[in-house]
Amino acid sequence: MNRDDFPILSETVYGKPLVYLDNAATTQKPRQMLDAMADAYLYRNANIHRGVHHLSQVATERHEQARQRVAEFLGARSEKEIVFTKGTTDSINMLAFSFGEAFVRKDDEIIVSQLEHHSNIVPWQMLCERKQARLRVLPLDGNLRIDASALEGLVNERTRLISVAHVSNVLGAIQPVEDIVRIAQRHHIPVCIDGAQSAPHMPIDVQALDCDFYVCSAHKMYGPTGLGVLYGKQEWLEQLPPAEGGGEMIDHVRFEKTTYNQLPYKFEAGTPDFIGSCAFAAALDYIDSAGRESVCRHESELTDYLERRLAETEGVRIYSKGTAKAGAVSFNVYQGDRLLHPFDVGTLLDRQGVAVRTGHHCAEPLMDYLHILGTVRASIALYNNREDIDALIAALRKAIAMLG
Numbered sequence: 001m002n003r004d005d006f007p008i009l010s011e012t013v014y015g016k017p018l019v020y021l022d023n024a025a026t027t028q029k030p031r032q033m034l035d036a037m038a039d040a041y042l043y044r045n046a047n048i049h050r051g052v053h054h055l056s057q058v059a060t061e062r063h064e065q066a067r068q069r070v071a072e073f074l075g076a077r078s079e080k081e082i083v084f085t086k087g088t089t090d091s092i093n094m095l096a097f098s099f100g101e102a103f104v105r106k107d108d109e110i111i112v113s114q115l116e117h118h119s120n121i122v123p124w125q126m127l128c129e130r131k132q133a134r135l136r137v138l139p140l141d142g143n144l145r146i147d148a149s150a151l152e153g154l155v156n157e158r159t160r161l162i163s164v165a166h167v168s169n170v171l172g173a174i175q176p177v178e179d180i181v182r183i184a185q186r187h188h189i190p191v192c193i194d195g196a197q198s199a200p201h202m203p204i205d206v207q208a209l210d211c212d213f214y215v216c217s218a219h220k221m222y223g224p225t226g227l228g229v230l231y232g233k234q235e236w237l238e239q240l241p242p243a244e245g246g247g248e249m250i251d252h253v254r255f256e257k258t259t260y261n262q263l264p265y266k267f268e269a270g271t272p273d274f275i276g277s278c279a280f281a282a283a284l285d286y287i288d289s290a291g292r293e294s295v296c297r298h299e300s301e302l303t304d305y306l307e308r309r310l311a312e313t314e315g316v317r318i319y320s321k322g323t324a325k326a327g328a329v330s331f332n333v334y335q336g337d338r339l340l341h342p343f344d345v346g347t348l349l350d351r352q353g354v355a356v357r358t359g360h361h362c363a364e365p366l367m368d369y370l371h372i373l374g375t376v377r378a379s380i381a382l383y384n385n386r387e388d389i390d391a392l393i394a395a396l397r398k399a400i401a402m403l404g
């Protein structure tokens, strides 16, 4: 890994060197990923799967190799279990629709947790409205982690699926998904893991997790925007109906009856992002060339350092303090009882070149639970270092002094 692979990190904002700590929203892109994208557009661009001509066959091969690369990266048993989508949100919507059509009836229940991203709430809520089913909510423990022990009391014979985040996008806290899967399996309930914030930061092995579904977004993993993954165990995907109709997803189309393609194409209506998939494969190569274990180690050391430096800063209140984190730390600043508005803090950090995110982070139910409107969130990626954290802390001290 070389910071020079990310030209944007050498940019300045308001004449100050950019300190990019908004990686949970999206990561910056290495040249290697963009080279792969340019190469695909410049030399291998043809629509895939249908063409007999050479270029179409090459493009098809590259796209399918990219699928294999994703399968390998996530530890899937087969590339048939990897559906390309537009992103995590699209993956969950697709699953909620498709699973809902097949398995959810009136009075059935779906379980999510209190800390989910809206993307892992609203699609299930919409499904519940369609089917007159109920959304149940797993509570949090005192340290703002999902309370897995509460699951036993929540599941019943009407529970159809549990969908939870692997890592909270607000708190950065790693969630007890292994415990949730273990309990769910005792009750034969499938589990979907929202991996948007875990796939970028830790080695993922969906077979070891033994989850039924896992979703993530390429743009949070140094890859292109508009591409994501829905992993599903083959035995589940076989049972689910397509969520969208169109080209590619069919076997034969007759006005009387259309039959559907095999996995995973049944779920990929229309021309897929066969350029983005190649670029994503290059992004995964980039992560692997840095070494997933060493990225994970570097980032967790940095997250610990970030949390420690924040804790030393007067008035800073860290959420889910002391829990194992991957990538992000959320905090607010208090002067006595007065909360400094996270938007004001974020704006003053921005003026000093430090990019963080402020607000509800698409997790309003978690904000309601915490009785706050928002937080300031600093989030890291493999290219961040201690100097970035030191710059944040120095800028934060100035911001606090100005707001005081």
Ligand code: PMP
Binding pocket: 024, 025, 086, 087, 088, 089, 090, 117, 119, 120, 165, 167, 168, 169, 194, 196, 197, 217, 362
């Ligand atoms: N879930 C989590 C935990 C996230 O962090 C995000 C992105 N902030 C999403 C879902 C949605 O991802 P996308 O916007 O890429 O679809």
